[in-house]
Amino acid sequence: MYAAALIKTDNPFHAPSAPGRARHEMSALSFFGAEAEVYAQGEESGSLYQIEYGAVRIYRLLADGRRQVVAFQLPGETFGFEADCCRSFFAEAMVNTALRIQECTLQNASPAVVAEALRSMIRAQEHLLVVGRQNAMERMAAFLVEMADRQEDTDQVELPMTRLDIADYLGMTIETASRSLSALKQQGFIRVPTLRSVEFVRFEGLRRLCR
Amino acid sequence: MYAAALIKTDNPFHAPSAPGRARHEMSALSFFGAEAEVYAQGEESGSLYQIEYGAVRIYRLLADGRRQVVAFQLPGETFGFEADCCRSFFAEAMVNTALRIQECTLQNASPAVVAEALRSMIRAQEHLLVVGRQNAMERMAAFLVEMADRQEDTDQVELPMTRLDIADYLGMTIETASRSLSALKQQGFIRVPTLRSVEFVRFEGLRRLCR
DNA sequence: CGGGAAGTTGATATAACTCAAGGTAGGTGG
DNA sequence: CCACCTACCTTGAGTTATATCAACTTCCCG
Numbered sequence A, B: 001m002y003a004a005a006l007i008k009t010d011n012p013f014h015a016p017s018a019p020g021r022a023r024h025e026m027s028a029l030s031f032f033g034a035e036a037e038v039y040a041q042g043e044e045s046g047s048l049y050q051i052e053y054g055a056v057r058i059y060r061l062l063a064d065g066r067r068q069v070v071a072f073q074l075p076g077e078t079f080g081f082e083a084d085c086c087r088s089f090f091a092e093a094m095v096n097t098a099l100r101i102q103e104c105t106l107q108n109a110s111p112a113v114v115a116e117a118l119r120s121m122i123r124a125q126e127h128l129l130v131v132g133r134q135n136a137m138e139r140m141a142a143f144l145v146e147m148a149d150r151q152e153d154t155d156q157v158e159l160p161m162t163r164l165d166i167a168d169y170l171g172m173t174i175e176t177a178s179r180s181l182s183a184l185k186q187q188g189f190i191r192v193p194t195l196r197s198v199e200f201v202r203f204e205g206l207r208r209l210c211r
Numbered sequence C: 001c002g003g004g005a006a007g008t009t010g011a012t013a014t015a016a017c018t019c020a021a022g023g024t025a026g027g028t029g030g
Numbered sequence D: 001c002c003a004c005c006t007a008c009c010t011t012g013a014g015t016t017a018t019a020t021c022a023a024c025t026t027c028c029c030g
Helices: A111-133 A136-151 A163-170 A174-186 A203-209 B111-133 B136-151 B163-170 B174-186 B203-209
Strands: A029-032 A037-039 A047-053 A056-061 A067-073 A090-093 A097-103 A156-158 A190-194 A197-200 B029-032 B037-039 B047-053 B056-061 B067-073 B090-093 B097-103 B156-158 B190-194 B197-200
Touching: A056 A163, A056 B111, A067 A111, A067 A163, A067 B111, A111 A136, A111 B056, A111 B067, A111 B111, A136 A156, A136 A163, A136 A174, A136 A197, A136 A203, A163 A174, A174 A190, B056 B163, B067 B111, B067 B163, B111 B136, B136 B156, B136 B163, B136 B174, B136 B197, B136 B203, B163 B174, B174 B190
Parallel strands: none
Antiparallel strands: A029 A097, A037 A090, A047 A097, A056 A067, A056 A090, A156 A197, A190 A197, B029 B097, B037 B090, B047 B097, B056 B067, B056 B090, B156 B197, B190 B197
């Protein structure tokens, strides 16, 4: 059992203790409750984070509060590798999350870490095409396809994020996000058994929709 | 003088010979005329490109031809570092361009190359905020501020790209790009002495506009 | 000076935003 | 265990920013 002091959270909820599965590395787990901040823009960087379980949103804000989520990070993925000393973005847990934290500099970065960073860049640039050039239904389809591909399951996906998170990821309002999801449902592409899960009925149709 | 055979271009124009300035490395220069392709999506990757002079656009297409420019690369900058074997994007010279090409793998990548790749990622993610959450005038202002910051000149910038390139970078139509530029001009933020240059009148105002 | 490509401006159409009301699901306490 | 409460989500109606379509202008190059 981990001491409560280890749990870094700014909301009253306390994350559960470590899961029973085996540890892959010597680094300890850190726990974050839903909405807890992992790091903030402007903070000193230098650490690398790997998600053991849970999910994290990476985002940036405009002066008037408009938010763009630039990435969702899922179990097994690594984030937080930066060239400069200061964080360029905010990172927050979306649900109860366990992270392995390790120090990492440009010099000691392994090729695997570099490779994952480069793939994150490709994903960000592909996402730019979605946000810059696709309409609302195409964006929602692209989001669902991306989640399915990353979870390697084209039957259904679990969504650790709210509709507002999805909207801020896709560069639209929560109402438009909700309407797009309803339209995909109504047109027989998906079913939505619960608010946080989506079942695919015609996955390839969905993929064709956003090519 | 370089042989014409060295000039890789798919348009009739031939790039001029190498500039007089000193070479920093042993690698030879390759020349590309305006609109010449540097690499295409799906091609085998493995090379890294550094711009000696000129400018390159990195972009992706949707099936119906919609285009998103994900980055502009300027002199001194490096691009083309990828984790996987295949190119994820197209790269095209926008004007007469000279590139130093070198082989580069994940294993032999220098920390400097990794650092520049990470900065490209941050720039892509910051651009996501512009495209996802800012209106047309804010986007155009953000573009001009970015170009000024990268050229390290807040008095004026040279634009190696067309209005259509700018529009496809900012996720808007060419008409909206033109109108946004006109609005910034009309409101006294900038002057536009030629089609390919912009003078800043109130640079800090421009910066405030897109924060 | 002429021609063509690139850019600008105007008028109208439309997709997405905004504001508002209503619905649903999950959690809490009686 | 059920009912209520609240946060989250969905749907509707009207507005607006940007896209679209079209005409005109400017710049560059021969």
